[in-house]
Structure formats: structure tokens, C-alpha cells
Amino acid sequence: MRTVAVVGASLAGLYAARALRAQGYDGRLVIIGDEIHRPYDRPPLSKEFLTGAMAEDQLALSDAEEESELDAEWLLGVRAQGLDTRGRTIRLDSGRTVSADGVVIATGATPRRLPGTTGTAGSAHLRGVHTLRTLDDARALRAELTTGQPVQVVVVGGGFIGSEVASSCVALGHHVTVVEAAPLPLLPQLGDAMATICAALHADHGVELVTGTGVTALRGTDTVTGVLLDDGRLLPADVVVVGIGAVPGTRWLKGSALALRDGVLCDDGGVTTLPQVVAVGDVARVGSSRAEHWTNATEQPAAAVRNLLAGRTVETARPLPYFWSDQYGVRIQFAGRRLPCCTVRITEGSTDERSFLAVYEREGVTVGTLALNRPRPFMRLRRELARGCRTPAAAAAAAAAAAAAAAV
Amino acid sequence: MIPVCHLDDLPEGESVRVPTEPPIAVFRTEEALYAIDDTCSHQDASLSEGWLEGCLVECPLHAAMFDLRTGQPTCLPARRPVRTHRVSVDDSGFVHVEVAAGAAGAAGTAAAVAAARAVGEGVSA
Numbered sequence: 456m457r458t459v460a461v462v463g464a465s466l467a468g469l470y471a472a473r474a475l476r477a478q479g480y481d482g483r484l485v486i487i488g489d490e491i492h493r494p495y496d497r498p499p500l501s502k503e504f505l506t507g508a509m510a511e512d513q514l515a516l517s518d519a520e521e522e523s524e525l526d527a528e529w530l531l532g533v534r535a536q537g538l539d540t541r542g543r544t545i546r547l548d549s550g551r552t553v554s555a556d557g558v559v560i561a562t563g564a565t566p567r568r569l570p571g572t573t574g575t576a577g578s579a580h581l582r583g584v585h586t587l588r589t590l591d592d593a594r595a596l597r598a599e600l601t602t603g604q605p606v607q608v609v610v611v612g613g614g615f616i617g618s619e620v621a622s623s624c625v626a627l628g629h630h631v632t633v634v635e636a637a638p639l640p641l642l643p644q645l646g647d648a649m650a651t652i653c654a655a656l657h658a659d660h661g662v663e664l665v666t667g668t669g670v671t672a673l674r675g676t677d678t679v680t681g682v683l684l685d686d687g688r689l690l691p692a693d694v695v696v697v698g699i700g701a702v703p704g705t706r707w708l709k710g711s712a713l714a715l716r717d718g719v720l721c722d723d724g725g726v727t728t729l730p731q732v733v734a735v736g737d738v739a740r741v742g743s744s745r746a747e748h749w750t751n752a753t754e755q756p757a758a759a760v761r762n763l764l765a766g767r768t769v770e771t772a773r774p775l776p777y778f779w780s781d782q783y784g785v786r787i788q789f790a791g792r793r794l795p796c797c798t799v800r801i802t803e804g805s806t807d808e809r810s811f812l813a814v815y816e817r818e819g820v821t822v823g824t825l826a827l828n829r830p831r832p833f834m835r836l837r838r839e840l841a842r843g844c845r846t847p848a849a850a851a852a853a854a855a856a857a858a859a860a861a862a863v
Numbered sequence: 864m865i866p867v868c869h870l871d872d873l874p875e876g877e878s879v880r881v882p883t884e885p886p887i888a889v890f891r892t893e894e895a896l897y898a899i900d901d902t903c904s905h906q907d908a909s910l911s912e913g914w915l916e917g918c919l920v921e922c923p924l925h926a927a928m929f930d931l932r933t934g935q936p937t938c939l940p941a942r943r944p945v946r947t948h949r950v951s952v953d954d955s956g957f958v959h960v961e962v963a964a965g966a967a968g969a970a971g972t973a974a975a976v977a978a979a980r981a982v983g984e985g986v987s988a
Contacts, residue, residue: 473939496940499906518942750925753940779924781907830912830923838914 456557456764457482460545461527462535463561463704464488465497467736467752469516471559472525474760484527485553487545489562491532492590493517498749500593501619502781506626507601514590535562538711542729557763559756560719560727560734562704564588564747569611569670569697583679584695587616596620599694605629606693609682611670613640613654615780617698621662622782631662632690634682636669636699644789648799649813649825652806653787659809660783665690701747703738718745723771725759730766733759742773750777775841785809786830790837791823804829812836864951867958878920880911887948887960890915890931897931898948898960905941 459475461468464486472486488494495514503509517525530547537546538558545553566586585596600606600623608624610617613635624631633640639650657664665684673695674681682690703718714720714728718740725733725741736752739745739759751774758772777790797815804811804827812832815823824840826833867873867881873891881887886901888911897918901911908924918931927941934944949961 470939496906503907516940521942753925830909834912834914834921834923 456480458485458553458555459483459557459559459763460485460487460553460555461559461561462487462545463559463563463736463738464490464494464529464531465561465563465736465752466494466516466749467563467738467756468559468561469494470753471561471735471756471760472527474757475559475764476525478757478760478764480760480764484525485530485555486527487530487533487535487547487553489532489534490589490591493522493529493531495590497588500590501587501616502623504593505597505600505620505623507597511590535707538708538713538732540710540712542712542727542732556731558732559759559763560708560732560738561736561752561756562707562738564701564703564737566592566697567700567702569673569699581673581675581679581695582677583675583693584673584697586697587620588701596694596696600624600627600629607691608632608694608696609634609690609692610696610698611682612698612700613637613657613664613666614698614700615641615778617696618653618657618782619780620696620698621657622660625660625662625783629694633657633662633664634668634670634684634690635664635666638667640664640666644793645825646793646795646797646799646815652809652827656783656785656809701737703740703745705738716740721759722768723773724762724768725755725772726762726768731763733763735759746776748776748778750774775837777837785827788826788830788833788837789823790833791815791821791840793823797822799825803832864959864961867960870952870956870958873958876915878911878913878915880909881960883962886911887962888920889950889958889960890920892918892931894918896950896952896958898950899929899931899934900945900948902945903927903929903941904936904943904945910945 461471494516496516499509534548535545536548542558566588605628608629608631610621610633613633621631621633639654641650641653654664669685670682671685672683673679679692679695682692705715719727719734719738720740721727721734723742725735727734735755737747754774755772758770761770762768775790779788793815797817799813799815801811801813810828812829813825814821824836867889868879873879875891875893878888878890880901887898888901889898901909903910903922905927908922910920912923914921919928921928925940928937929945930937934947946963948963951959
């Protein structure tokens with residue numbers, strides 16, 4: 456393989472580039488990113504960066520030394536617009552094309568916008584309405600939140616991004632309302648009992664959580680002035696943050712030979728329908744699921760790159776799902792897979808203290824865990840779960856390696 | 864010198880967080896006592912709550928690993944070292960930490976390791 460192109464210059468793309476070099480690939484490496492920025496870490500954008508506790512230079516995911524070791528050609532501020540049917544030529548919006556004999560797709564996801572909302576000037580053009588995904592998004596939002604004047608903030612969507620933004624806004628002294636269309640935020644992920652406890656964190660800090668109602672329209676002419684809810688209520692707003700999920704960045708792949716369905720379809724090793732094209736991170740639908748988790752984006756690339764270099768799937772990676780969130784001074788951590796039939800119980804701590812460890816069980820087997828401010832026991836359990844979730848292929852490979860080592 | 868706890872209250876494989884500014888984590892491994900800055904150099908997480916394996920500690924948030932002897936990260940996502948501090952145990956068995964001056968990776972690391980080793984040997988003897 457003489458040229459590998461990594462499309463996407465965020466966490467998964469950078470980890471793929473690192474994995475390529477770590478695995479001995481010494482050919483040409485081209486990294487294409489639609490933002491002008493070098494890779495940076497996104498999780499702080501809704502937390503420490505928004506409150507001002509963390510500066511921009513602390514977000515960098517690599518440094519000059521590492522970048523020189525990567526020996527990559529960086530094409531930044533350039534958007535990929537197409538991949539030919541052989542998966543060998545990437546068309547860029549600059550008019551240029553990049554030819555490669557291996558492609559890593561790491562184009563992430565973009566925030567979902569409010570569907571069907573209409574303002575007098577159209578919600579898309581109203582000042583004060585934000586989504587939060589990129590550094591530029593965070594800069595724009597931070598500028599409106601740090602003028603020194605308390606403002607009315609309405610957060611649409613009570614998931615992790617929405618809840619973290621609400622928490623950061625409270626820390627900055629603003630009045631905050633969170634609107635969630637579902638009966639409770641995080642209901643599918645955590646189940647009723649635990650979602651109820653996490654939702655209570657908002658009230659603990661004076662944030663009103665409005666559930667079970669969607670948004671009909673945003674009000675305002677140039678700048679947003681209010682959010683009209685399905686139930687007829689009008690919430691006054693100076694700033695609106697929309698955090699209602701993200702859609703995978705696959706639009707540029709229409710017309711390619713890749714199978715797309717809520718992401719780029721791949722096998723458990725990240726290999727797409729073309730063996731010289733792999734996908735990693737938020738954009739990859741690995742096996743039958745797509746995860747938008749930080750850890751996932753760091754753990755998938757090693758296997759995907761190994762398979763890319765081998766020309767076939769020799770390694771699989773289905774990392775144990777893990778996500779965390781910091782809200783109102785509470786660290787929430789979740790690992791595993793919760794199924795609707797799971798039962799949940801608290802094994803230490805108490806919900807009143809907002810410090811506990813809970814386990815999700817199915818037929819007596821622990822399949823997931825949730826912790827609020829209990830990092831140590833959580834970590835132990837997470838490691839146990841990760842050991843148990845080895846894929847058959849990985850377990851077989853480990854057994855073979857152990858046998859080989861024993862034979863030596 | 865900052866008093867930490869009695870050695871009896873810090874069993875092997877355990878750690879304790881010292882609420883200095885910035886906080887320090889003291890670990891007792893099979894071999895010795897080690898002290899490093901408690902806050903992961905990647906993002907805000909307490910290494911005293913991490914996973915101890917030999918002379919390495921894994922951050923409880925993103926699984927960055929640090930070598931307790933040197934403070935150097937051994938894997939991503941951490942790229943910057945944490946400071947190491949000298950640990951000692953007095954005649955009564957009380958553990959103390961001498962906070963290192965300056966930035967991570969500065970001199971004094973070897974001395975801290977030696978002191979911690981000596982303590983470890985003393986303890987097991």
C-alpha cells in the first residue's frame with residue numbers, strides 16, 4: 456500500500472493515523488479534515504471550555520513532535536465530496552482529488568437540527584440559536600454566554616450534551632430551562648429508575664426540566680426571543696442550544712459503492728463492503744450498532760487499520776460501550792449494554808447523596824453499570840465487563856497466542 | 864513535608880488522595896510507596912481512584928496510564944507527564960510526602976523512587 460487517505464481529522468481519524476504508523480505503514484499518509492483546526496478533543500467543549508476553565512490550547516490532541524513523527528500531509532479546511540465506486544479516488548470541494556489505495560473513513564457526525572421549526576425569519580438564521588459539536592460552535596456559544604450579563608437559556612434536548620451545557624450555563628450564572636421531548640432524558644440508555652435520578656440533578660441546581668413536549672417553533676426576528684412548545688407554552692429565550700442528537704457524516708459517500716444505513720456499514724473489524732476502505736468512530740456502523748462515544752473512537756481504529764493493511768478482516772473490535780458525563784459537579788459513568796429486560800439495583804452508596812454504583816443484571820448476570828461520583832468501584836466493574844465481552848475472534852486469537860507462547 | 868496517613872491505613876494495592884493544591888496521590892504497590900500529582904494530565908480525573916497494576920496506574924476516566932516511578936504517560940490519551948514526589952515513612956510508621964517544586968518530569972524523580980523503594984523494603988522487612 457503506497458497511499459492511505461484518512462478522511463476526518465478528529466479523534467478517530469487521528470487515532471487511525473497513529474495506528475497506521477504504529478503498525479509499520481511507511482507510505483504516504485494524507486489526512487483530510489473539513490475544519491481548519493488540527494485535531495482537538497471535543498468532550499471539554501460543553502464543559503470546561505464553555506465555562507472558561509480550560510483554554511483552547513489545552514484541547515489539542517497532538518503536539519508538534521508527534522505530528523512530525525506522523526509524517527502526514529494535512530489537508531485541512533477541505534471537505535470530501537465524493538468517493539468513486541472503486542473506493543480509490545476522493546473528490547474534494549477544493550476541486551482537487553486524492554488517489555489512495557487505502558481509505559479510512561472517519562467523518563464523524565453532525566448535529567441534528569430542529570425539524571420543522573419555523574420562526575418569522577426562519578430558525579436557521581436566528582441569532583442566538585446554537586448547536587454544539589465543533590470548536591467554532593463552542594467559541595460562538597461561549598461568546599454569548601460570557602458577556603457578563605445573565606441571560607435566559609433554553610436547552611432543547613436533555614441528553615448528555617444538553618445536560619452538560621445546562622450545567623455549564625448555571626455555573627456561569629444564567630437562568631436555564633431544559634426541554635426534552637421524551638418522558639425522561641436518557642430513558643433508553645439508563646432505564647426509568649436511573650434516568651429519573653439523573654434527571655433530578657437539574658432540579659438540584661435550579662434548572663427547570665420540561666419533559667414530554669417537543670418544540671413547535673422558535674420566535675424572534677433577527678435574534679431568538681422565545682421557544683414555543685408543543686403544549687402551547689412560550690419560553691422566553693436569549694440563547695437556545697439544540698442538542699437533539701447527531702447524524703453520521705455519510706452524505707459525501709452517496710454514489711460510492713459503500714453500503715450506507717445510519718452510518719457506513721462495516722463488519723466487526725471496521726471493514727466496509729470494499730476491502731480497501733474501513734470506517735471508524737461515530738460514522739461507522741460496526742456489526743449492527745453505531746456508537747457516538749469518545750472511547751469507541753479511540754479503540755476501533757487499531758483493528759480497522761490492521762484489517763486495512765492486511766486486505767481482509769483479521770481482527771475484530773467491539774469495545775464495551777462506555778460513556779461519561781460531568782454535570783453539576785457530578786461525574787456520571789456508564790459501561791455495558793442495558794437491555795429492556797434488565798433489572799437494576801444499587802450496590803453501594805445512595806441516590807440521595809448522588810453518589811452510588813448501580814448494576815444492570817439479566818438473569819443474574821451483570822451486563823452494565825452506572826455510577827454517580829463512584830469512579831473507583833465503577834472502574835473495577837467496567838474492567839470485569841470488558842474482559843467478559845471479548846469477541847469470539849479476539850478470544851480465539853488470545854488463546855492461540857497463549858498456546859504459541861506456551862509452545863516456545 | 865505533608866503528613867498523609869499511617870502506613871497501616873494504606874494497604875498494598877491501595878491509594879490515598881492528599882488534598883494539597885494541586886492534589887497528590889500516594890500509592891502503595893507490592894514494592895514501594897509512590898506519590899504523583901493526582902490529576903490526570905489529560906483531563907480532570909483523580910488518579911488516586913485509578914487502577915493500579917504493578918508500577919502503573921490507569922486513569923479512571925479515559926484509561927491513560929502513568930508510570931508511578933517517573934510520572935511519564937505510557938499510553939494515550941495522556942501525552943504530558945505528571946510530577947512525582949518524594950515519600951517517606953517516619954519512625955512511628957506515618958507516611959509523609961515532600962512536594963516537588965516545579966514542573967513534571969523535573970529532577971528529583973530518581974531520589975523519590977529510591978526513597979520510596981527504601982521505604983518499601985523497610986516495610987516488608
